[in-house]
Amino acid sequence: EHIPYRLKRYTEKEMFRRAEEFYRMMDERRTVRFFSDDAVPLGVVHTLIKTAGTSPSGAHTQPWTYVIVQDVNLKHQIRELVEAEEEINYRKRMSATWVKDLEKLRTTWEKPYLDIAPYLIMVFKQTYGVGPNGERLNHYYSEISISISVGILLAAIQNAGLVTVTSTPLNAGPALRTLLGRPINEKLLLLLPIGYPAHNATVPDLQRKDLKDIMAVM
């Protein structure tokens, strides 16, 4: 029931080099809200999702469904649903502090990238599983597990030279679940448009925390 595990071991020098190179690649990642409509091969997206599927998960429950939307009309319907909720979120539901905290990003309820990006990856968390005889299966730590899987997906997207917006479509989840015909054990967690950045894409001029502010050694 247990099998041997082998992993290539690098020299320390090689390990430093690999770690540094991967850091530099990931440090170039930014949330990009301006997309090119250039096509991206669907086969690449398949491989990216397979990569997300290598994630660990509580008790190996793999509580994730990735729905890839490429249909132009469906993308537009998603945009309309998300924007309608976002306008109410910004105007009424989000606290004044929250709206202020977002000012530096210059985000609004308008999301043209939902039409423009070649694919929208709709990330559904399975709050419980369904067994072969219809029985309900517990999914332990499903939100942590699927978010870890998304972290691996973001690394895969960056490695492929593509960009995304890690976004949470506040209050639009149930309508999007219905639109996409997903079962009731699935809850929309994140919406990730994917594609190439627009030629004139810009990003907010943000800084990341220093290592000393996110790490302690004891």
Add this chain to the structure above:
Amino acid sequence: EHIPYRLKRYTEKEMFRRAEEFYRMMDERRTVRFFSDDAVPLGVVHTLIKTAGTSPSGAHTQPWTYVIVQDVNLKHQIRELVEAEEEINYRKRMSATWVKDLEKLRTTWEKPYLDIAPYLIMVFKQTYGVGPNGERLNHYYSEISISISVGILLAAIQNAGLVTVTSTPLNAGPALRTLLGRPINEKLLLLLPIGYPAHNATVPDLQRKDLKDIMAVM
């Protein structure tokens, strides 16, 4: 306030190759519970944590603190605290179904790897932030954000040829927070021992779901 964003664009052929290669690397990742006590340079761990720090986060709040424990006595105290709670978890707190769901992994409350692995990465979620004048700052979606950051960390660990156990020290969080002297806005989310696998390491013989069972295209 916005700055231009540029990203190297690969040919489709190159993109396929890179995506496939990254998938193969991540597909070799397994949760390994048998560690070698061989030393790992602390500088490499620094770079891995910097990589985790490139993660996106809700409203750029970066709600994570990574505490690296290398001290032998402290590691042992952590082991004792975790094992004491885990024994009660397995015997009393976890449901019979949960214990049964874990049987295939052959995990128990005994965790010798907490002594053996050269470092324990203690992942603390900042449930709220503290501003320059002591004021409380909202952290939106902090659990999703930090879990995404951990997903990126797992990719960095795999890329460096190291292994970890993505583990949730159920009920030991408050005692570990006190032991490590972390402030009350921080909550222990995960405990990740890190090091080389033992020469005779084994893993449960698990299969991952097929692509068709985790992805739909519309």
